[in-house]
Each structure stands twice: as C-alpha cells, then as structure tokens.
Amino acid sequence: MLKVEHLSYEAEENGIRRRILSDVSFTVEDGEMLVVTGPNGGGKSTAANLIMGIETPSQGRIWLDGREITDMSIDERAIEGIGFAFQQPPRFKGLTVSRLLSLAAGRELAGKECCSLLKAVGLCGKEYKDREVDNTLSGGEMKRIEIATVFAKKHKLSIFDEPEAGIDLWSFSMLIKQFEKMHREKKESILLISHQERIIRMADRIMVIKDGAVQKIGKKEEMLPSLMIGDAGSCTCMQHRGGAGNETGCSDE
Numbered sequence: 001m002l003k004v005e006h007l008s009y010e011a012e013e014n015g016i017r018r019r020i021l022s023d024v025s026f027t028v029e030d031g032e033m034l035v036v037t038g039p040n041g042g043g044k045s046t047a048a049n050l051i052m053g054i055e056t057p058s059q060g061r062i063w064l065d066g067r068e069i070t071d072m073s074i075d076e077r078a079i080e081g082i083g084f085a086f087q088q089p090p091r092f093k094g095l096t097v098s099r100l101l102s103l104a105a106g107r108e109l110a111g112k113e114c115c116s117l118l119k120a121v122g123l124c125g126k127e128y129k130d131r132e133v134d135n136t137l138s139g140g141e142m143k144r145i146e147i148a149t150v151f152a153k154k155h156k157l158s159i160f161d162e163p164e165a166g167i168d169l170w171s172f173s174m175l176i177k178q179f180e181k182m183h184r185e186k187k188e189s190i191l192l193i194s195h196q197e198r199i200i201r202m203a204d205r206i207m208v209i210k211d212g213a214v215q216k217i218g219k220k221e222e223m224l225p226s227l228m229i230g231d232a233g234s235c236t237c238m239q240h241r242g243g244a245g246n247e248t249g250c251s252d253e
C-alpha cells in the first residue's frame, strides 16, 4: 500500500517561490487502481514525481508497504517496487529498445519476451526491438515503449502519467486491455493520471487534484456523476473517447 501524508511542494520561478502542491494526503491500497484527474496544471504530475523521487517535497512523508521512502533516491524507490511511466518519456541515444526493456525488467529478455511486451502496447516487436530509443521514434511510439518498460517487471505500485497522450485509438484500445488485465489480476497497485473517460471508468477510486490540492477523492460510483457534468473544475475527462479494438498485424508473438 502507498501512503502519502501532507505532501507539499514549492518551486522557484524567476526568483519567486511558488507553492505547487499543498497538503496532499491519500493512499493507494494493495491491488487498487486509483485514477488521478483534474484540470491542466493542477499538480497531478508533480504529485507523481514526488512519489517517484524525481522531485523533493518541501513537506510531507511517503510510505510504501509500511516502509518510509521519502528520503530514498529514484533508484532505491525502483528497487522498493515502484514503476513509473513519464508523461514525456526521455530518449536514450545509443540504446536499443530491447536493451531498454531488459534494463527495465532487471534481466536479459529473450527476443520473444521483448516482442510480446511491445505487442501489448500495439507495436510490432520485429520492427521495433532493434531500433534506437532516440529522436527517430515518434512521440506516440516512444510513449508506448515507455509503458512497455513498466509492464516488463512486476511492481508493488505502477504509476502511469497520462498514458493516453499522443496514442492512436487502436493502440489505446490495446493499452486499455492491458490495464484491465493488470487491474483484474490485482497483483499490483496502480496509480493512473488521466483525462480519459475510459481510463477513469476503470478506477476503483478517483481523486481530483485542482490548484495543487486534493479537491475530491472517493469511490468511482460516487465520483463519476459529478465528473461527467464537469463539476470537478472543468475536468476534461470526456474529451477523448477510446476507439475500437485492433491488433498490430504483427506475427512475431
């Protein structure tokens, strides 16, 4: 279980300190899917970055399975069992996709394993596994490879920051199936940041972050009616309705 207590974050911009996140507390229970939504600039990614250790909180504490991780590095948190898919994934020139997946898995993956991870995100393994993780990959391809790196290993908590961003409808449908499978198996907790209705509807609980604070948190059934009429502070969750299912057309599994 993830427990976040009284998390605050301040950043300096042009010499002025600005409070980005203010007294945010919540939990993600074992096997639970918590979807975080809310208006742009509300502080969702900042909260995720603080959990992963990418940013340091000015106040507050974080625990994973009863162990405090607040002062741990990103690497230590990864070892503790947190997986993270960035909103804007970094690129690594000189590294192949299969090498990146092996690094993420923590062991050397066979070609077939790489192909099946890539297939799960709608990419043809044969075409992509030997490509470099550099600027030659499109934004959507990069995003899907990043998500595959999280699928490469079992975590206690997997965090996905707007997995839908830049992804076409067909690949999105495949992605949804993967999230549904993960959720059904309940082997790990999932924190998903999203504006997408289909993702929001998968949640056990929904949390709305607005103006750097938790505006609302509750069970999906209680939260959905107000979200769907835009009561959550111009929540944009109805913008992107997922498309029809499709396969990669890849025969390498």
Ligand SMILES: Nc1ncnc2c1ncn2[C@@H]1O[C@H](COP(=O)(O)OP(=O)(O)OP(=O)(O)O)[C@@H](O)[C@H]1O
Pocket (backbone or CB within 6 Å): 011, 012, 013, 020, 038, 039, 040, 041, 042, 043, 044, 045, 046, 047
């Ligand atoms: N290091 C920083 N320095 C200055 N401002 C920052 C910093 N990090 C975040 N911010 C600001 O904090 C606010 C929250 O940003 P954040 O990326 O967490 O929002 P978000 O809810 O994830 O938004 P979106 O839905 O658009 O992805 C934004 O106004 C952003 O510009």
